[in-house]
Amino acid sequence: MKPATLCIHAGSHPDPSTGAIMTPIYQTSTYVQEAPGVNKGYEYARSQNPTRFALEEAFALLEKGKYGLAFSSGVAATDAVIKLLAPGDEVICGNDMYGGTYRLFTKVFEKFGIKFHYVNMQDIANIESHINANTRLIWLETPTNPLMNITDIRAVSALAKPRKILVTVDNTFASPYLQNPLDLGADIVMHSATKYLSGHSDVIQGALMMNDKELRDQLYFIQKSCGAVPGPMDCFLVLRGIKTLHVRMERHCENGKAIAQWLRNHPKVGKVYWPGFEDHPNHAIAKVQMKDFGGMISFELKDDSMDAARKVLSSTKLFALAESLGGVESLINHPASMTHASIPREERIKNGLSDTLIRLSVGIEDVDDLIEDLEQAIGRE
């Protein structure tokens, strides 16, 4: 099935009892059994829920994987992957990634004896130099949040496979419509379904997709044992969001491209971070592993004062000043004080995230209106 058809039909089966075309919201905690131990495959909703199962099937199909698992948030999905590990295990991950992932690794899991190496993931030799006998997992995010760096998924997977190191890709920024890491050799794909998969800024949810049955069974065991499952209403909302993923992503990409180019030509704008530029350091890899470049853009002003950045951040009218991304409406965000505030300042600066970086999640409004809004917020003189 082609991607557009898949978005609409993945996981959708008419309800067997009524024929309802939309997956019902099975708002129940338990299921009546005919006799002790005799049931229809559903016992208790932390372990089994038909709405969640429909969504998990859609997750798997969208990422061209065999299995999907839904979690109550993106960080709960990340948490489940790290729980595959044991004290003494080591993880290699990016020095430029979502602030909440960094917080989970440093503040929650380090104290359980798991060691994380935060490295530059654009350099494969650098990743290789951090591998040792204890390395169990490489965690990568591409494109990264918020600097839009790209890691070569195929090269990292080729490095990891012979050493039996798991590769997990946080594919949130690309969405399954633009990039499919399992096809490139990754073992697990993670999504914050809160973002593009849901697409309407109305739900918090996470996803994991994989091909290996044993890995799926371990992660399902963690999902039901630790209990970070999403409710059926939230599963319904994400299933509904997915039906328009392809049309939304195409417009996000189109608008993102127009705005990235407009920003780059603006006399008051400094560096623009967007992997679609031919002179982006990893453009060649992005072109190979992504279908298009998405709707996320970061930029700095030539005037690098906090006042100048603050003025733009508080002057947009259509771009709402808010955390999160991937919804139909455009958002503007200040990573240093908002999404990435949990990373210590010296770490942020060392890794290229300046105090004045501005991040845009370009929505699917009319692009002329979006540009007009940025024009009045940035100003000309």
Ligand SMILES: *Cc1c(COP(=O)(O)O)cnc(C)c1O
């Ligand atoms: C938002 C986000 C997460 C965390 O997901 P939640 O759904 O907020 O828990 C992880 N990775 C990236 C890249 C994100 O943008």
